[in-house]
Amino acid sequence: SQQGEEDPQALSIQEGENATMNCSYKTSINNLQWYRQNSGRGLVHLILIRSNEREKHSGRLRVTLDTSKKSSSLLITASRAADTASYFCATSMKTSYDKVIFGPGTSLSVIP
């Protein structure tokens, strides 16, 4: 089974609203990353957070990590129509840090 699971599977919001996506994982991690995929394209790296970090920011993105709950969240503030995409979390486990395992993703639709 997959290491990471995103929630919700799909999210639809109005432009200007904030979007929050969650990721849960099963085993201890080395780091957790978030990626974005526009329809039919390859994935693009957004942000990486290490297991000893609790929060990171990058522009309109905010990622939190709670290792006690084995979960992470991605917040996109002031969403734009161009943020419409699928978002995936990916984990690198402590016991096998070379492997990068992806969750099933959250499909985000931002309505203009």
Next chain:
Amino acid sequence: NAGVTQTPKFRVLKTGQSMTLLCAQDMNHEYMYWYRQDPGMGLRLIHYSVGEGTTAKGEVPDGYNVSRLKKQNFLLGLESAAPSQTSVYFCASSHREKLFFGSGTQLSVL
């Protein structure tokens, strides 16, 4: 600077045929990965490599073989294609733990 290049972009195979997907990166990255993406299942790791001459199994390695004879190339082979291998295949290389993806190969097995 092309990044990660996958060839071919599209391919249709008949059941039982074989083929090789090529991934090439020009960023001198050590780590390379092959994933498959199916609707609703995200990306699943097939095989990966941590350097020239090395390969390792991922989550779904059965039915696939790989080779990393040169640092810049990572080949994914299907020995006897099955309809269950119909998918979009993505290659990625890694630098400082961040993955850089190719644009994908859409494979249909009839």
